[in-house]
Amino acid sequence: MPSSLEPPNDTTRAVLLAWINTFPATLSKIKAIEDLTDGLVFSDMLEDFDPAYAIKDIPQTTSSTKWVIAKQTLEAVYKSLLRYVHEHCNNWVKAAVVEYPIDFNALAQYSDPTESTKVVGKVRTRPNIAITNRVFQLITIFMLVALKGPNQIRYIDRVRTKLSVSAQSVIAVHVETIEKDLAVALPTLELNRLTKPYDALDLEEKFSIVVNDHAALKKRNADLITRLENLSESRDHLLDENKEQDTLIKQLQEMINHGGQNEHILRLEKRLEDSEQLIATQEQQLEDARVNRELKNKELVSVKNSRDLEIQDRFKELEVENSALLKRANKVEHYEKKLAQQNAIEKENARLREQLDVLQENQKDYDKVHLENELLKTTRGEYMKVLETQEHTITDLRSKGMRLEEELRLRLEEIEVHLERQRHDERYINELQERIDSQSPEEPSGGFSLEDELNRSDSPNEPNPQLEISRLRAELQVLKSNEGGKANAELRSELQKSEMEVRRLREKTQELKEAHAVTQDQIATIMGDRSLLPTDEAERAKSAGQSLYSDATQEIKRLNQAINELNAKLTSSERDLLRARADLSAMDSDEITALEQLKEANELVASSYEKDLALLQAQHNDLRAEFVDQQSHLLAALKSKDKLSEQLKTIFQKPSSSNEETGKNPEPATALDALKEQLQKKESTIQELQRRLVLAEDPEAQKAANDVLVKNLTRENTLIATAWYDLTSRLQSNHVVLQRRQDAPKSWLNKQRQLVNSGPRR
Template identity: 25%
Template sequence: MASEHTITQALLEWINSFSLGKTLRSTEELSDGTILWEILQDIDPQYFLNELPERNTSDHWVAKLANLKHVHKHLTGYLRMQTGSLPSGLDPSPDLQAIAEKNSVKETNKLLKLLLIAVIRSPNPERFVNQIQDLSLQAQEGLKIAIEESNGELVSTDVEDETNEDTKKQDLPVDLELQFEERVGKVIAENDRLTHEKKELEKALEDLHNRLARLQENNDTLQSRLASTEDRLVTLKSGKGDIGVSAKALESKTRQQEDLIASQEERIAAAQDEIDSLRMTVESLHIKNQRFQKLQDDYDELKTERDQLARKANAAEKYRQKLQASQDFEKENQSLKNQIKDLQQQLKDADSQQRWSAEREVELEEYRRVLPRIEQECSEIQNLKKQLEFNNHALTERLSSAEEQRERDDALISELRERIRELEGSPGSPSLTPGTETPKRGTLQEDFEGMGIQESQLSVLPTIFEEAELTDSSKAENDELRKEVESLKEQPSVSWLEEELGKFAAYDADDDSQVGSQFEGFSENFSHVHRLAQSNSSQGYVIEPLFSPRTHRKFSDEYWKLYDHYTQALGKLADAQDSLEITKRALTDALAEVGLAGKEKVDMIHEVKESNSAEVAKLRAEWDEYLHRIHLLEAELDASQELVREVCAERDELRSLFDKKQVEMHAEDQEMSNEMKRLLAELMAQENGDSADASQKSGPELAKEVAELIEKYLEKLAKRAEVSGFPPVPSSCAGSTHSGKVFSESSFTAAGNAGLRTQPRRVPEFEAKHTITEKPTEPLKRDYIHHQNEHIKFLQERIKHFEEDDAVDGISKEREIAGCPASLCHPPLLTGSSVVQLELQKIIDKQARELTLMSSAWYDLQGRLQGNNGTVSRFRNGANISEFQKGWLGKQRSLVAGR
């Protein structure tokens, strides 16, 4: 809706469209009523004939008020004469005193709206409508809104009065929003209807105007012709006209003209009559329209009343449905109360079960706190056992070799003594005092030379004395080794280790004896499923893959023991339920007997019981058996569900661990491949002289980076192979009887000996498994370095020992050359470990020579590359064995191998 200021501006612009002789700027200039009276005289001068009572207002509001009252009186009378009643949408009595005294804009607008309606309802509104159409669009919109408000207020006011009357009659509440919508709809319909009628009337009026214009033109033409004819007639009468024209012709022509004039006047009169009849028709149509509007209002009222009754009927139906629904809700509420009681009882049972589960969780948490300490102790025991077995094996080997050497030395000494005795018995030889010892530093040889014995016969004596010296040193070494072995045997750690192993063996025996009794009452299928899940379980390794296999087995065994305790608890719960059922039944029987008060009835009941006691006992036994079976099945079902959940969780953890390791290995391989491609591209660009892609580093530096990258990648592959070669032993080795949990000492020693004979010493299992993690801790790194240093020292000692064995072999060969008999000078046989160590030493020597050759070739190739004197061949595909053997490195390896 437009604001009051917009309507005021539109009304002022409309007032200025009249010929007033000046332009109005505000509504204050209309407060004396003079301009309004002039406009009214312009609208209908026949009705507004009087003059204003005060021509000179002299800026006094009393005179202005008198003029305004005069204007308002005649204006309202004119509207009543034209329309029969004042428009109800407008205020018929604005505050004239406020206009005259205070120049009220609001009251002035009310008076101007009355003036606007009077202009529209005047007998000749076409001229004023054209003036309105010549105004600006904003002014036209404001005047349109003012007119529509006037008409809408008229309709809505009548409807509101009638609605108020109906409300008083019926005493029914009416929704204000619906009433407002009705009023708006009626106003819009009335506006549309008036607009349509206005267009039709404007069209009819335009046709009448056109017809009047044509008739006016014809009348003007006839008047001009009549005037010319009269002039000619006067001329002829005066004798100045054309004599040749006859008077009769002129008279006939005059009569024709008069007839034509008469016919035109008749047509004009007929047109005027037709215009009057059309005006009467318009007035009758207007009256009919008002009647139709009244009928339309009555119809709308009936429609509104029908809608109200329909809404009331719908409300009554809804109330009936709500009443029915409330009854249903009451029934459902009662059933829900019963369900709430059942749920409360179940909640109490669940609370008791939860408390029991909380106690079990506390016990399990205690077990979990104890497990790391046990695993740490087991790991320390395992490491100590491995170290002791390794030392024992090394000392045993040294002891055996020393014993064999001592035996050979003793045999050699005995043979030499026999030969000395034989030589002493020869002629010219000095007598050998029994019990004397042979000198060690060559005194016997000097005595033989003094006696003149040939040097050829005594050439073997220096070798003999050297053998004696080596024999004494080997005896001393053997004594040291024996002392070392005795000290190791006397150490308390070994006995403690044996005690721990005995404890684990006894623990396994107890577990084996308890396996058969822990699933009493359960089905064979459940026992079979339990054994299968336990044998295929990987508990422990999924939780902590850094521990040793034995630790993982121990953790898995602890877990399955907890599960067995859980299963046994379920069985005990089933037994408790059985006993509870029996107690309830006995209590029910006792209450039934107490309810029978008479002695005769009690005697009759006893007689009935005695007669049917066997059958009742049988039925009760069957009933108890069925209940016990049901409770056992429920316990078995709970245990099976728990087992399935654990197996599924374990499977998901293994899958996630496997996927994680695959992703890590793939990422490492991809990163290594990208780095290798980058370095090779830089090396290729530097070789081709491409300055854009070439790196700032020199060729040898790039080649060195490539070699370091290859070596790093090979180390990673070796670690992966080592880790994959020693996976953690799962708990499946335990089987259904838990056998094989702890390796025996002899089997572990045999496995260690076989490993030492077949391959070099490897990192212990706990160290190899730490390579799985991405960031091993610093203590593990220090342990690994320490073990590597020990391994290097051990290999150096072995090599030194093998050199001593080679020296012994050299002595025996010299003895054979000197002519020693085969029975006396045959070299001792080497043991299997000595042969393996010799082969390993040869492999080490070959690898050292190969590394030396590769280093020299590397520096030679780098020198050529730096001086641009050599070429590097690159294979598009992998080189086969024949092409590899043709290369320089293949030839060097062939030379090293002696081929």
């Protein structure tokens, strides 16, 4: 059966002190274990359990030593706590209190350093640890009473709200450990706590156990108890003498005040001095006894201390020697490492010098190649800028020419329409004139004069069949011309736009292919001799060529996609044409003849479109083949020029070797002349091709031609406009009769007729 709790660790101690600070009376005043040994904090905690069990009459400190008062206070608090436990707590808490008794003598001595030194003078190595464990044992008993007592809900809530989660877990583990220890020590405790009622015999048995433990404790501390009793008696005796001296002093003071004798005063003073000397001698004796006891203890320990000092001195000497040897070994190792590093540095320097020489030679070669590459890049950039500007200029001029051609075509169509109408009107007027001339003067009732025609046109009940037929034919002809002209114009504009887009895209593709071929050739020339470029420069050039190739591939894909979109637009326009034809086929059955005529006209227009398209495609293919041939020829000439320049460079870079071979054989000079002649031929060919290209794409000549064309078109447009206005005025005067009718059309065809006839009106 355990007699005391196990000593807690530092974490448990800190948590228990924090738990004590949760009580309202403490107000976080507890910082160390010394604040708990006087019993006042435990008294406040017991008052928080139940105010009826609080200790009211706490004795006051009246002597130089405090531990007796503290012991009395702790004993009173413990007795009141036992009474509270027996009256309000269950058997488990009672058993826990009985199983863990507390030594109040040692606990109270902790607050008095003098008395603690006197008591534990024989065992001075661990005095504070045992006392600290007793204090935490008492704290644990108070915690069990709080958490397992009648008000456990209040104290559990206080723990949850005022302590952290880690502190709560430490308290739970501590309480669980105590429960396990009690379960091992008292196996029947759990059963008795649940089923066995309160029994006086158990209390008597526990009381006998407590009495036996108390007797054994008194036997163990008999010397201390005896000394305590002696000290208490001497204290009481000294207190009595002090009281007597106080009374005598008061009497003497009264006698002095009342004129007493001086002899009596001197006698009393002498007696007082004797008493003081007696007290001093007794105190000196006590101090001498304490010093002698300490000296004896020191003598007993001095042998062990001297041996320990010798061992420590020897250990220190060995440590010093070991450190000196380690320093020497470290110095030797450091010097060896330094020597190896020096040798490695020398080798590395020699290798780096060799690499530096090689890199300097490579750098010279690379500088030459880099300068040539920069010249080629600048030349290519200038050519590209010139070509781009020429391309933009040509595109703008073409777009302007197309717009002017479109306007001219529209004006020509309008002129054709008006001319057709004029011819029809003239024919109709001629027919009317012939009829008038063929009639005799005796038949005035024919009604073929202009006045008669106007009168007959005003009467809706008497229609003129010939006039109606003439009008229908004119309207049909106009519908045919308008339908064919509009469809033909739309198809031609779309075809021209698609051809321009395809031409532009193919030119762009060809330029990209040319740039890619030139770049690949340059990369192959540069990569032919690996010594001219470092590894990283070669990789950089290779990556740049690959990126350029990928960009060209993406551009080709985009162009193909654009061509497919144009084909889709062409297909959609064909579908719109079919849809329009279907709309025309949905007309009334009375107008079948007119529809058949319109279909025939549409077939003729479609056949003409197909012929025009075939011719334009053939022209486009011829122009494209010619352009591709010129580009390929120019590309081949550029490649041959680059190769010849490389060959000349290699020949000029080796003059010494060529001089030596000249003495042996005179053929290299002739070979050099042949290469120069071939190079001159290639350059002349390239210049001729470039001249042709400039003549073909000369912006100034093209601009002059376009200016002339624009002037001619402007003059023609002016003439056409004047002629159109003249024709309009003539048509207005000729169609007075036809435009006098105000009947509202009802069918779709009549509405179209009205729209056609009302076109020239202002």
